[in-house]
Amino acid sequence: MTARRTVVRRAPGKLFLVGEYAVVEPGTPSILMAVDRDVVVTVSHSETADTVIASDLGPRRRSPHVAAAIEIVGRLLAEHGLRIPALRVAVSSRLHEDGRKFGLGSSGAVTVATVAAVAEFCGLLLSHDHLFRLSLLATAQIDARGSGGDVAASTWGGWIAYRAPDRARVLELARRQGVRAALLAPWTGLEVRRLPPPRGLTLEVGWTGRPASTASLASTPHHRTWRHSASHGRFVETSTDVVHAAIDALTTGDGPGLLRQVRRARRALAQLDQEAGLGIFTTELTALCEVAESVGGAAKPSGAGGGDCGLALLDARAHPDIAHLRERWTAAGVRPLPIRPATERNEERPV
Template sequence: MPVTGPRTVTRRAPGKLFVAGEYAVVEPGNQAILVAVDRYITVTVSDGALPGVVVSSDVGAGPVHHSWRDGRLTGAAGSPHVVAAVETVVRLLAERGRSVPPLAVSISSTLHEDGRKFGLGSSGAVTVATVTAVAAHCGLELTVEERFRLALLAAARIDPKGSGGDIATSTWGGWIAYRAPDRDAVLDLARRKGVDEALRAQWPGLSVRRLPPPRNLRLEVGWTGNPVSTTSLVTDLQRRTWWGSSAHRTFVGATGELVHAAVTALEDGDTEGLLRQVRRAREELVRLDDEVRLGIFTPELTALCAIAEHAGGAAKPSGAGGGDCGIALLDAEALYDRSQLRRRWAAAGVLPLPVSPAMEGVEE
């Protein structure tokens, strides 16, 4: 049966920042706090002129034509996240006895500048927006969690080490507390039993909870200008003798405690308490970096944190570090000079990014 749905569908998914819990969150069950930001990946899906799928992106070279072979898209490399997202939705359609028409997928990003990513979760956002737009184009009705699960299955095929915190944030939007499932286990389930079955099964470890946004805080974001491969930093960490050592367990224990305390502070509207936990999160990342010499804290990220602290805020890298961006939270009621903070960041090689929390995730 051919699919039916609107002829042209556009969906956009927001980027994200890590507030606390990065690195620890890659292990199933460990909690992190993330917030969506008002920079987006927008995906438009329409009927294609050629059999297969043509993908064009404003950050890629020209359009890339992929053909179907045994449920997989062949052709030039293009964007692996977009390809995996389309394949995963189409596999679900096939399991439900439905065929897919030729597709044209077009992507635009405000998570990049001149083709360079800011490090605001473009891979997660493009995966979520593609899954959602292709599903809507094909008339596939999915719950929010089903769309998250499809996007996580797609992204995990490319990198099972990724926690999926970016995908959850792009899906739900706002401030969230996230715990990852075992990605190898859910991939294995989808391979053995199919995607449809993987949507229905329990995913042990997974939890996503909306958190109330802090009322009296300003979020400042600074970009170092250096794009970083999160996968290579996480892979590097997992190869060190530190991984599995008592220092690793101490890091996970301390991060678990501070994330829990930060969740409580958000739920209680305790601004000072949240700032304290964000500082603890930075200290734990500093300790990790001292122990492992991973390069989380570049000179720019160290300066970003010091300058924001000097202004009375709490600051840290967002995510893997090594470049990309950092965040600062400042008490909106306390007196601080925002333009001075931004000037001092700029003088230290940190570009202030005018972004705000986005309370909506990708629309259905």
């Protein structure tokens, strides 16, 4: 193993197009896109005997995901009789502003970037699959309720169809058989597939200024009860159908068809919000959607709702409508963000 003096790795944030909430059920499909804002992690030798983590977010915003990422790489190395030296890990994020998150999957992005940088510093180059698996093991140790969709988007980039594995099961696999065995074993339910970007449509992203968390919203007492109800099954069934239809629309370049599925996804989330009482649709997110609909687009919350971001898809040629949407969003307290989908990430060499 050859250590490098400094390694810099980036990982993009994400947006859910369709499938959020349902995707937390293992094997249930979703569609995500990576965005052109990222987290940068720089790893070098520590000048002290201990690993030092520095972040431009300040001490209160230091994520436990960085420590979890270092720990999972350390476990993999330890299985080979190796150990991580004392490191200096510096984190810089464009997924936050003044310590406030935009809701673009910063936890997943910082985990992926840290795993990649620490592994490379220690002489390991990971395939996308192994980078994803290590990163998901790290995030699941903190909270196994998250789907890992953010981790997948940060790993592969571009547009992807994603199905989550059973996170509790893969954690137990790593605990019983080791991290290397977990990297090589089948993960039931897991699927990641690249998709083409929408044809003839442009993406607009609006930020409400309020943070939200899918895991915390999905763990309310009402929601836990609702997950065992018939309406939960109907929601997952509807979401699955929407995702499959949206995949077909993306694959065939059917822009109007994709807009129809985004509208269906919004209605399904609204029904979920009414039945499970999650507070997905805030005043700002409702306005975001209504404004987009009024100019012929389709819009919905992206991710947890209850704050964070919403997205809209509009005809790419409708420049006056796009400008009007941004003006009306601003008037409604929704800040348009200059965010675009990111390109696919190149494959690394496997270990």
